[in-house]
Amino acid sequence: MQLRYGFRLYPNGPQRAALAKAFGCARVVYNDALRARETARATGEAFPRTGDLSKLLITEAKLTDERAWLGEVSAVVLQQSLRDLDTAYRNFFDGLKGRRPHMGAPRFKSRKDNRQAVRFTANARWKITPGGDLSLPKIGDVRVTWSRTLPSVPSSVTVIKDAAGRYFASFVIETGTEALAETESVVGIDLGLGHFAVLSDGTKIDAPRFLRRAEKKLKKAQRNLSRKAKGSSNRDKARIKVARAHARVADARREFHHRLSTRLIRDNQAVAVEDLAVKGLARTRLAKSVHDAGWSAFVAMLEYKATKFGRGFHRIGRFEPTSQVCCVCGVKDGPKPLHLRVWECQACGAVLDRDINAAVNVARAAGLAVSACRAQVRPVRVPAQRVEAGTHRDGRTTVVGITSL
Numbered sequence: 001m002q003l004r005y006g007f008r009l010y011p012n013g014p015q016r017a018a019l020a021k022a023f024g025c026a027r028v029v030y031n032d033a034l035r036a037r038e039t040a041r042a043t044g045e046a047f048p049r050t051g052d053l054s055k056l057l058i059t060e061a062k063l064t065d066e067r068a069w070l071g072e073v074s075a076v077v078l079q080q081s082l083r084d085l086d087t088a089y090r091n092f093f094d095g096l097k098g099r100r101p102h103m104g105a106p107r108f109k110s111r112k113d114n115r116q117a118v119r120f121t122a123n124a125r126w127k128i129t130p131g132g133d134l135s136l137p138k139i140g141d142v143r144v145t146w147s148r149t150l151p152s153v154p155s156s157v158t159v160i161k162d163a164a165g166r167y168f169a170s171f172v173i174e175t176g177t178e179a180l181a182e183t184e185s186v187v188g189i190d191l192g193l194g195h196f197a198v199l200s201d202g203t204k205i206d207a208p209r210f211l212r213r214a215e216k217k218l219k220k221a222q223r224n225l226s227r228k229a230k231g232s233s234n235r236d237k238a239r240i241k242v243a244r245a246h247a248r249v250a251d252a253r254r255e256f257h258h259r260l261s262t263r264l265i266r267d268n269q270a271v272a273v274e275d276l277a278v279k280g281l282a283r284t285r286l287a288k289s290v291h292d293a294g295w296s297a298f299v300a301m302l303e304y305k306a307t308k309f310g311r312g313f314h315r316i317g318r319f320e321p322t323s324q325v326c327c328v329c330g331v332k333d334g335p336k337p338l339h340l341r342v343w344e345c346q347a348c349g350a351v352l353d354r355d356i357n358a359a360v361n362v363a364r365a366a367g368l369a370v371s372a373c374r375a376q377v378r379p380v381r382v383p384a385q386r387v388e389a390g391t392h393r394d395g396r397t398t399v400v401g402i403t404s405l
């Protein structure tokens with residue numbers, strides 16, 4: 001399996017200038033290729049092939065006065081930029097054909113984009129020097145903070161500059177799987193709005209305080225930015241503060257996802273989650289925009305860690321009505337409004353926590369054997385005969401206790 005390992009880079013002044021040039025050239029080639037393809041599409045000509053575009057927009061363009069500066073950066077970076085455009089088109093067309101969630105058409109890149117990136121493959125002859133620097137063609141030996149050791153030799157490296165002006169190297173590594181001690185425990189996970197995640201064993205997990213604090217600081221920075229006059233130098237300063245706060249939120253969220261996904265995979269032989277493409281659609285636009293990015297990153301981590309450690313990973317499909325079925329008796333009780341956090345099954349009378357009930361159903365839809373007992377909020381331990389004798393003064397449906405199951 002392939003994994004990404006990211007490290008912070010500290011390029012010096014000339015290296016930052018060389019990287020800016022590489023980002024710019026990669027962007028120009030990308031945009032030139034996009035323009036060529038969009039023109040062909042508009043005029044009904046054949047879709048230009050990547051090989052032809054590479055010849056026209058890189059090899060031949062370098063010989064012209066307008067594009068001579070393309071020769072100042074590694075050609076591999078430019079070719080990889082064309083491949084990125086291929087990927088963007090493939091995803092777009094697959095989306096149109098319904099093979100994957102719908103994606104917008106590829107768009108022109110701007111120098112103002114938040115994230116700038118270039119990729120060096122093995123062909124570019126980049127290397128890690130004996131002194132531990134990252135040696136990049138036509139850029140130099142860049143200082144790296146190695147926060148962990150690479151398990152094997154990486155095949156490619158992507159150099160990224162984020163909105164906060166930080167540089168990173170992201171390596172693609174081929175790794176094998178590692179065995180963990182087997183465990184009996186399995187778990188279903190409901191990703192929700194009230195809590196970040198609710199587990200079928202009844203655990204409710206919220207975003208940790210360090211993430212909430214970073215989010216609060218980001219909001220404050222954004223408010224501060226909106227009060228600054230357009231075009232003022234104070235506004236520029238405030239904008240950088242917002243970008244930094246954004247970066248900190250992203251880091252804190254990633255850290256939280258890592259901790260939680262590692263814990264879930266370590267403690268369980270198999271995990272099951274709901275397909276998020278469906279979940280997002282079922283909810284409001286706001287909720288989707290706030291949570292989707294976080295959820296899918298988290299689920300992706302669960303999946304690769306499950307593969308890495310030999311655990312089961314199940315994604316359950318769109319037609320499982322996880323929040324409508326009573327996990328105690330299995331009767332489908334119909335849709336419920338979002339604000340209803342606790343509901344009573346009309347068939348068996350169980351009083352259920354909406355999220356835990358859903359998590360239990362997620363696990364069961366994946367074929368995992370989990371208990372329904374934590375989904376019940378008010379298990380009544382009254383002996384059955386007393387219930388039958390009609391001790392309930394108001395005559396309401398009796399709550400089924402754990403003991404009767």
Ligand SMILES: [Zn+2]
Nearest residue numbers: 326329345348
């Ligand atoms: Zn029921």
